[in-house]
Structure formats: C-alpha cells, structure tokens
Amino acid sequence: MSNPAFFERQANARRNTSLLVVLFLAAVVLISLAVCLVGYMVTRSESTSLSYLDWLLSKHGLITAGSVAGLILLVSLVRWLDLAGGGERVANMVGARLIDPSTQNQDERRFRNVVEEMAIASGVPVPQLYVMDRESSINAFVAGYTPSEAVMVITQGALNNLSRDELQGVVGHEFSHILNGDMRINIRLIAILAGILVIGQIGSFIFQSSAHRSSFSSRRDNQQAAIAMAVFGLALLVIGYVGVFFGRLIQAAVSRQRELLADASSVQFTRNPEGIASALYKIGQKGGLLRSTSHATDMNHMCFGESAKMAFSSLLASHPPIEKRIEAIQPGMLTRLKSRMRDTVPAAEIRRGADTASPSAQSSSPLASQVAGFASGGISRNLSPISRAPTPGQFSGKVxxxxxxxxxxxxxxxxxxxxxxxxxxxxxxxxxxxxxxxxxxxxxxxxxxxxxxxxxxxxxxxxxxxxxxxxxxxxxxxxxxxxxxxxxxxxxxxxxxxxxxxxxxxxxxxxxxxxxxxxxxxxxxxxxxxxxxxSVDAGRAPGVRYRSYRPVAAHLTTLFSLMARAGTASSEEASQLYQEAIAGFCEPGDAANTMPDKVSLKALGEALRHLNGLSPLLKPAIIDACGHCVTHDGKVDATEYDIMRLVADQLDCPMPPLTTTTV
Known part of the structure; x- marks a missing residue:
C-alpha cells in the first residue's frame, strides 16, 4: 500500500494556510469592533443618545471600522509583499551571512556536507546555507515558499558546539519542514502577526507620547487632553496585544505539533535518535534565544528551538518543552543523556551549561568518522540500477x-x-x-x-x-x-x-x-x-486547480503514453502497459483509454504543468502509475530514471534516488 503521509501533510499545510487567513480576518473584525467601542466611549456625550450598534452603523462608526481594518490589512499586505523574496529575504532580515559554497571553514564545510547528503538522499535541491555569526546560542531554521528556493540558517553557536551526529539530527529536523510544506505557512504567519500587532504598536506610541506631554504641560486643558489621549492609547495597546495573544496562541498550537513531527522525521531520516536528542539537550543547557536580531519573536515558530522568551510560555511557546521532546524521541533518553553528562563533564561545567560532546555520542553513528570537512572515501561502492520491480505503492511511499x-x-x-x-x-x-x-x-x-x-x-x-x-x-x-x-x-x-x-x-x-x-x-x-x-517564479508555490482527474484526463494520456513507451520494447507491449496505467483514472469507453500514436516533449511539458495543479492527495496515484510503467521489465534503466525524476520534480514530489548502493 502507498504511504500517503507526505501527501496528507502537504494537503494539511494548504488547509492550515486557508484556516490562518480565516482566523486572521476574524481577528481583524474583532479588533476593529473593539477599537470602535473605544472610539464610541471616548466620543460619547450626554447629548448623544445613539446606542453602540447605531453609532457603529453611522458614518463615524463605519469610517473608524474601515480605517482600522484597512490599516491592519495594509500592514500585513506590505509585510507579505516584503517577504515575497522568500527564504533569502528572511535570512537577510535576521542578519544572516550567506556561506560561500567554496568555504574553507571546517565547521561550515561539515554543515554543508551534512546538508548535501540529506538533499541528495531526499531528492530536493540543495538549499542555500546561511550562518548567524553573532549568535552563540544553538538554533536553526529553514525558510522559503518551495524547496526550489529554500534557505537553511544556522547559528554560529550550533556550528561550534554540535557534533556531526547532532548537526545531522538538526538538519534532518529542518528537512522535514522543507518536505512537509511548513516553510510557506511559517512565512505567512509572520505577515499575519505583523498586521495584528500594529494596533498595539500605535497604542503604545500614543500612550507614551501623551504621558510625556501631560507631564511637561502646565495648562490644565492640555493636561486633560493629553490624559484622554493616553487613556485612548492604553486602550488601543490592550486591544492590540489581546489580538497578538490569541494570534500567538494559534501560532503555538499549530507549531507544536509540527515540531514533534519534525523531531520524529529526523530520527527516521538519520536512524540515530541520540543525534537530535543530544542536540536538544544542549539547547536546554546552553539556550537557543536569538539576541542579535529584533525579529526573534517573529521567528519563534520557525526555529529548531525557542528563539525568544514568551510570557505564559505554557500557552504561547511555539515548541513543546525540551524534556518532552527528548522523551518523545525515545523514552528514557533524557535520563541517559543526564547520566552521561554527569559522567563525562565536571559538575561546575554542567551548572554553567558547558557544551561537551560525549564519546559515545560521537561514535554512535557510522558517520562519526566524517566529523570535519567532506565525507571520506574509505568505502567504495558501485552505483547500480534497481534490480527488481518495487511493490505497488513503493514509489509514492518514498516521496x-x-x-x-x-x-x-x-x-x-x-x-x-x-x-x-x-x-x-x-x-x-x-x-x-x-x-x-x-x-x-x-x-x-x-x-x-x-x-x-x-x-x-x-x-x-x-x-x-x-x-x-x-x-x-x-x-x-x-x-x-x-x-x-x-x-x-x-x-x-x-x-x-x-x-x-x-x-x-x-x-x-x-x-x-x-x-x-x-x-x-x-x-x-x-x-x-x-x-x-x-526561473523568476521558481519560489512561487502552485495553487490547487483541480480536485479530480477528469479535467486533466488528456494530460494523463500524454504522460502515461510516454511512460509506457519508455518501459517497453514493442508497440503492442506499450499499448498493454498503457491500458494498465490509465485504468484507474478513467471509465471504460472513455477516449483516454486509447493510447495516442505519438507524444511530443512539448506536450509532455504542458501535461506536467497542468498535473502539478492537482490536489496533493491525487498525485500519489500518478507517481505509482508511472512507477508501474518503468518497472514493467523488472529494472529501471537510465532513460526511465530520467523521466521518473522529471515527473516527480515537476509534480513537487521530492523523490529519493531510484538507485541503490551495493558493495
């Protein structure tokens, strides 16, 4: 059976984005109504008999509500457009430095090597790598709208203090966010919270400036006016931060589950639970707060660990407690890590949060011999094609x-x-x-x-x-x-x-x-x-245009026709294989059941462009049908590999290499 986890998470990410927009609009309405209530209370006089609802529907009420809603939407839109630059823009926003691909720094080379291994193994392009030079804390994040333009940012403290196994655990965690579509929703959360926050910022400015004026004014009338403005500003400040509170509550609720999923995915990717668990333990000892950027709070939900202190942390923290994350990775792991730290590090250093990698952690993985720089070439393996046909669903299950x-x-x-x-x-x-x-x-x-x-x-x-x-x-x-x-x-x-x-x-x-x-x-x-x-729009995530196969039946015909020809040696065999591939996508008697005489590569490109507009949940069947074609003869040759890789890439379905390693 196909493993639909990747495709379900992609669909959930899209649904969560829509839900965030709905919740944002609801917050805009509620904040606008609250500001109007303040305006109504401030401007009301004994001669005014209008109720709040009547005042709200009056010219003054509508102008006030419209202005507040417009301001919130405008600020979020400006921030949304500002972040349209994707991952690179976010990295620049926090002051990260692009790592030179040809760097000679051993820590940076080790980081690049780990990322490249994970990228090749998962079938996604290698992300751009950045480092926050002035951050001694341990943290990392990925940003971008699509894997095509993803960036991975790491702190200098992480490079200096994590062993290769621990670094691999962190990288595996961040690759989970790339593969699951979390990056897009993370960036949009920044824009949404910016709009909600603006009312509180305006209120803070009005309150502070009015309080300053009242303390220096000698005239009673001026003092009363300043006090009234200070009260108005304080009310806006409260309203704005109540909105932010609930916005961050939503942010935390969404982020916590994704962080636990990313931790589990890292263990699955690296086959080394101690790697990520030890990295989390070091964050608990040394801390992960970002101090060199004013955007630490904005970035909190994006980072490997908490990047900013939160009031009401049990409610607003974007990550589960470190202890809970470590125990979720493997029961008893936290106790083992504490015991190892006591056995290998002086108590005074533990109290200071010193960061010393344990010998067993360094040797717990076969990759430990590659701590610095590039992987060694001590083991020579030959790359060979798949020698047997995968079982049904194996291709989509690997995506x-x-x-x-x-x-x-x-x-x-x-x-x-x-x-x-x-x-x-x-x-x-x-x-x-x-x-x-x-x-x-x-x-x-x-x-x-x-x-x-x-x-x-x-x-x-x-x-x-x-x-x-x-x-x-x-x-x-x-x-x-x-x-x-x-x-x-x-x-x-x-x-x-x-x-x-x-x-x-x-x-x-x-x-x-x-x-x-x-x-x-x-x-x-x-x-x-x-x-x-x-391309210029490489970072633009395609929207869902089709929720059934019927509108793209002709494009499925084009794709499966080419796949059937690539997997067979005769036209009769190709026709039979085509019938097997198309069977699950159309009814008997449909025109799509007839294989076209020939297919141009231009038509194939157009077909793949349209098929990428399908809902994520409809894509695994296409991947498996293509896999059925290329494994028809029990192996995957170079030509079939090229076309499978093309299909997976064009459908935004990162697929691990179709080759295996043999000694």
Missing part, C-alpha cells in the same frame, strides 16, 4: 522520505566524487560548465567541440575547455546516476546568477541540446529542471 538505501547512496556518491570535481560545483563558472558537460559528455571529442563552438563567446558563459576536462571523466565513469545529484550540488552556485544570466544559461543549454536537431529524454529533463528551479 518526501529518506530511506537507508538513499542515505547510503548519498554517502557513497559524495565519497566517489573527486575533490576537484566537487569544489568546481561550488563556483559560478564551474556550475555553468557542468551544465554544458551534462549535455555533451557522451559525444565524441570532435562532435563535442563543434557543438560548443555554437555558443556565443560571452565572457562568463563561453565554454572553458580546462573546466570541462575536469567534469567529463567523472561523468563518464560514474554514469547516468551522477547527473542529477551533481546538478543539485551545483544549484546554490547557479542560484547566485542574476535573472538575465539565468536566462542566458538556459539559452546556451538549449543551443547545445538542439545542436543535433533532436532532444533526448534526459536533455528534456535537464532543461525542464533548470527552467523550473531557476
């Missing part, structure tokens, strides 16, 4: 998951990459040349040179032979299994290109692809991947 096979694959792949190859992926010029190499590495040298000469001699985008020569031998040796992972490793460098440079790169790649007047499935997958993840 959004990290399996032991995919984790081993990521470790093995990174260990096999030559240092020069990998370092080049982190540079702007190297990432560009990789794209050229992916298109041309299988060509004969003379043919490759002829194709490369078709590119315009742009200073930054011209082919560089000495760089291509460093990529081609490794691509040839490791084969098709390295192509997409290498591209994912290069994505942080490619994202640094300006919009016009991204377009120029896409045009150059398209020129190389069409140099022989034909386009292979891999070339189509490559150009589609670059277009999707480097």
């Amino acid at each position: 959004g998951q990290v399996t032991r096979d995919s984790e081993q694959y990521a470790e093995s792949l990174l260990a096999q990459l030559p240092a020069t190859f990998r370092e080049l992926l982190y540079t702007r010029s190297g990432a560009i040349q990789l794209c050229y190499a992916l298109v041309t590495y299988e060509l004969e040298p003379d043919t490759r040179q002829n194709h490369l000469e078709l590119l315009e001699p742009h200073p930054a985008f011209r082919p560089e032979a000495h760089l291509l020569e460093r990529f081609i031998p490794t691509l040839t040796k490791l084969g098709p299994g390295i192509r997409f992972p290498a591209l994912e490793l290069a994505m942080p460098a490619l994202r640094q290109l300006a919009p016009d440079e991204r377009e120029l790169l896409a045009n150059c790649v398209q020129t190389l692809v069409m140099a022989d007047n034909r386009m292979t499935l891999f070339e189509f997958a490559l150009t589609s991947f670059l277009k999707r993840h480097l």
